[in-house]
Amino acid sequence: MTDDSPPHPALLPAGLCDLLPPEAAWEARAVGLVMDLFAGHGYQRVKPPLLEFADSLLAGSGAAVAEQTFRLADPASQRMLGLRADITPQVARIAATRLAGAPRPLRLCYAGQCLRVRGTQIAPDRQIGQAGIELIGSTSPAADAEIVVVAAEALARLGIARASYDLTLPPLAPALIDAAGITGADRQALAHALDRKDAAAVSRHGGALARTLTDLLLAAGPADGALAALAASDLPAPAAALAEQLRATVAAIRDLAPDLRLTVDPIEFRGFLYHTGVCVTVYSPGRAEELGRGGRYLTADQEPATGLTLYSDALLRVAPVPPSPPLVFLPPGADQAAAARLRAEGFATIAALGESEAAASRLGCTHVLRGAAAVPVGGG
Numbered sequence: 001m002t003d004d005s006p007p008h009p010a011l012l013p014a015g016l017c018d019l020l021p022p023e024a025a026w027e028a029r030a031v032g033l034v035m036d037l038f039a040g041h042g043y044q045r046v047k048p049p050l051l052e053f054a055d056s057l058l059a060g061s062g063a064a065v066a067e068q069t070f071r072l073a074d075p076a077s078q079r080m081l082g083l084r085a086d087i088t089p090q091v092a093r094i095a096a097t098r099l100a101g102a103p104r105p106l107r108l109c110y111a112g113q114c115l116r117v118r119g120t121q122i123a124p125d126r127q128i129g130q131a132g133i134e135l136i137g138s139t140s141p142a143a144d145a146e147i148v149v150v151a152a153e154a155l156a157r158l159g160i161a162r163a164s165y166d167l168t169l170p171p172l173a174p175a176l177i178d179a180a181g182i183t184g185a186d187r188q189a190l191a192h193a194l195d196r197k198d199a200a201a202v203s204r205h206g207g208a209l210a211r212t213l214t215d216l217l218l219a220a221g222p223a224d225g226a227l228a229a230l231a232a233s234d235l236p237a238p239a240a241a242l243a244e245q246l247r248a249t250v251a252a253i254r255d256l257a258p259d260l261r262l263t264v265d266p267i268e269f270r271g272f273l274y275h276t277g278v279c280v281t282v283y284s285p286g287r288a289e290e291l292g293r294g295g296r297y298l299t300a301d302q303e304p305a306t307g308l309t310l311y312s313d314a315l316l317r318v319a320p321v322p323p324s325p326p327l328v329f330l331p332p333g334a335d336q337a338a339a340a341r342l343r344a345e346g347f348a349t350i351a352a353l354g355e356s357e358a359a360a361s362r363l364g365c366t367h368v369l370r371g372a373a374a375v376p377v378g379g380g
Helices: 023-040 060-068 088-096 141-157 172-180 184-195 199-205 207-218 223-232 237-256 312-318 336-344
Strands: 051-053 070-073 080-083 106-115 127-136 164-168 261-265 275-283 290-298 304-311 327-330 348-351 367-370 373-376
Touching: 023 106, 023 127, 023 141, 023 312, 060 088, 060 290, 088 106, 088 127, 088 290, 088 304, 127 141, 127 312, 141 237, 141 275, 141 290, 141 304, 164 237, 172 184, 172 207, 172 237, 184 199, 184 207, 199 207, 207 223, 223 237, 223 261, 237 261, 237 275, 275 304, 290 312, 304 312, 327 336, 336 348, 336 367
Parallel strands: 164 261, 327 348, 327 367
Antiparallel strands: 051 080, 070 080, 106 127, 127 304, 164 275, 275 290, 290 304, 367 373
16 A cells, blocks of 8 residues: 655755754854955955856866756756856856956855755765855966965864865876876776775786885875875876975965865875866864865866865854854834844844733743843843
8 A cells, every 4th residue: 555645845855954043044154254254365256157058067177067967958048057066167167258358366256055966975965055265377386275274264263273184186196097008997997996095906906006006095194294205206297297286285385374284195086077286175173074175177268277165064064153142022112222222232133023021931032122121031
């Protein structure tokens, strides 16, 4: 016997959720604090649309998120639309088109929601809040360092002071494999072993690269040790140039923020499908969930760029939630000037809609307006 009853109205698709009080208010406030900090560093805000024509949304770096992009037909144009899965490719499009004539380096910031076809085991959410920065038109290690340091300041503003910044070089392993001439099934097996961090399998499939790749795999950890392993490796020219970019970026970060916790994973490449140089993933101590990620890439017209996106949903789960403002009950006939003054001082007010003062506690109020003063509920 089947149950034909309709689903409960609170049931939502997998990976989607309602955000309730007080978390919804805190998320909005947190994003506002982050965006204000970005603006203070000269990043100008842009607001791309939720939907774009699929062929432009998925061009250039957007092709990397094609499998995560919802598509639908546009009744107006009869063309296929894409619902963004990541805002960075949209900002890259804006820089290459609408802001092509703007002075470089160009600093842009953004905040908004994205929707992805599927989540992951670690991050099952499919609707993801993003707040990020993009620095376009510079190849300097100082640009890579700036996005890390600005993001660190944003996290500190939210009370997240002990984040870890894991620097990677996604193109390094492919560059080494290319130089060694490893192709076909051997290349696929080696890439799989590197992705799984399986040192034994790397030794089996790495051929002449086995020692170098195993040493770099095992060197992942604090920045100094990993950089020393890279310096000691006999790298071909393209890989050596990437290693120098990483070294210079670490040095530039330390010049600006010597106390940041930096780790390096030289041959990590998972998840960075459109990045071309130094990348960073931000973690909170004791948690596998990413607070943000970013790195160096090329825009659709091959302009160098770097950026970092923070995930507001993840930040909400880590940042300490500030206390809600005191809530003052305004009885019938309350002094409206006094109520406005209290709101200016940081109180929130809730006006009676026929209720008596006895309803204040039931409505969650901490104070009652009596005359021109806010008196604690239950006070004389």
